[in-house]
Amino acid sequence: QVQLVQSGAEVKKPGASVKVSCETSGYTFTNYAIHWVRQAPGQRLEWMGWINAANGNTNYSQKFQDRVTITRDTSASTAYMELSSLRSEDTAIYYCARDVFPATVMYAMDVWGQGTTVTVSS
């Protein structure tokens, strides 16, 4: 079955960077876009960006444009999200999620990773 498995929880100091991985299985990795969405405590879900798994093209939310980098390794069927210059407000659960349709970007997400908790604290 289709699965997205994320890396484990992270604790970082302000100003540091974090890189979260999202290993996929059960489908052809390059056929679907991967999105990254975060959920901070008490806040609504927030879309960060997406990557075209086939060619590596990316698009980021303006809010995170200067701090986020999404990459992928097709040989490992894995996507990555790196967030830099961390601050306390970045404390959140970070999810990767597959786009609902192949070969396009619909911005609806049908399969989600289990989430990675990132805590930013001095």
Added chain:
Amino acid sequence: DIVMTQSPDSLAVSLGERATINCKSSQSVLYSSINENHLAWYQQKPGQPPKLLIYWASTRESGVPDRFSGSGSGTDFTLTISSLQAEDVAVYYCQQHYSRPPTFGGGTKVEIK
């Protein structure tokens, strides 16, 4: 960015009764040329990621029980659970997938009365 507003924030419904959740977008999410509303609904249970229930406002994702239905067009949408089951206790989110960035509503918590 399109702002998504859900109501109510929470509701308590008896088992077997109907639950109705509303979602309003700050601008239309209808692609009129193809008559598609780009609005999705998700269910999130504690400690779990969101689960896609409905996209295109009314298309049920594979495997989703038919007691879940979506309706509406333009800026006003509704998620209906026709007969609430114990396993439906969760927070429900709407999301527009019409324009970038995709944006989510604040969530509606559904509980058993």
